[in-house]
Amino acid sequence: MFWRLIPLLTTTGKLQMAIDEWLLHQHLQGNIPPTLRFYTWQPVAISLGYHQKRYPEYWQNLTWQGTSVDIVRRPTGGRAVLHQGDLTYSLITSGFRGSRIESYQAICEFLIQGWRSLGIDLVYGSAGRGYINNPNCFGTSTGADLILPNRKKLIGSAQLRKKGAILQHGSMILAPDVEFFSYVFNSQPSPVVSDISTSFLSANDRGEDLINQIIEALIRAASECFKIQLITEPLSDKEWVEIRNFANTN
Numbered sequence: 411m412f413w414r415l416i417p418l419l420t421t422t423g424k425l426q427m428a429i430d431e432w433l434l435h436q437h438l439q440g441n442i443p444p445t446l447r448f449y450t451w452q453p454v455a456i457s458l459g460y461h462q463k464r465y466p467e468y469w470q471n472l473t474w475q476g477t478s479v480d481i482v483r484r485p486t487g488g489r490a491v492l493h494q495g496d497l498t499y500s501l502i503t504s505g506f507r508g509s510r511i512e513s514y515q516a517i518c519e520f521l522i523q524g525w526r527s528l529g530i531d532l533v534y535g536s537a538g539r540g541y542i543n544n545p546n547c548f549g550t551s552t553g554a555d556l557i558l559p560n561r562k563k564l565i566g567s568a569q570l571r572k573k574g575a576i577l578q579h580g581s582m583i584l585a586p587d588v589e590f591f592s593y594v595f596n597s598q599p600s601p602v603v604s605d606i607s608t609s610f611l612s613a614n615d616r617g618e619d620l621i622n623q624i625i626e627a628l629i630r631a632a633s634e635c636f637k638i639q640l641i642t643e644p645l646s647d648k649e650w651v652e653i654r655n656f657a658n659t660n
Contacts, residue, residue: 419449428654431660444501447499448499456472486578514569521556584624
């Protein structure tokens, strides 16, 4: 079975969310196969869950290194995520049966296997419904999230299901600016790069090297876990036009 792999993209939060939702629509219409991609956010952004209504007013005036922080709404649920020093994955597919949590765990298996190959063991969180009162996605861990043995949350995921198709995307918190994260959420971030990278990277191999190694490991794991062949196919010029039109009308 063939899936599409879209190479790492860095662009605005609004466009990243439009890409994810547009890919879901295209998959529903049978125009594209299941798709996996990874991306980062520029400028820094806070993404809100689709139904999240409350967040601090001062977030509207946040800046990072002299540039305003975007406030973006995801098509998926969950709480707010600060996209600075993180890596986001997105997976669009269909055919997963069962409950929402069962589909989460079927999809998240590639994340567990990929990180295990890097020497990092992850397990599922277990927070109850109390998470809905916390605006910070990384402030608590539900059964859809993956945490480190020290109980720190590494990956927060959210899902949108439509007519049997699934969009699942999630943030892997790697190297956040601790001071800025603390200012935004009034709490310390979960892991930082020093917590997770020492087992497979030297001190000089951080930043892009870290992200590339993680992506390569997750691509291998996805191929094995879903028994698929990933074919690299960047977004075409025609697709970019459609995505930008989609972003402007939604």
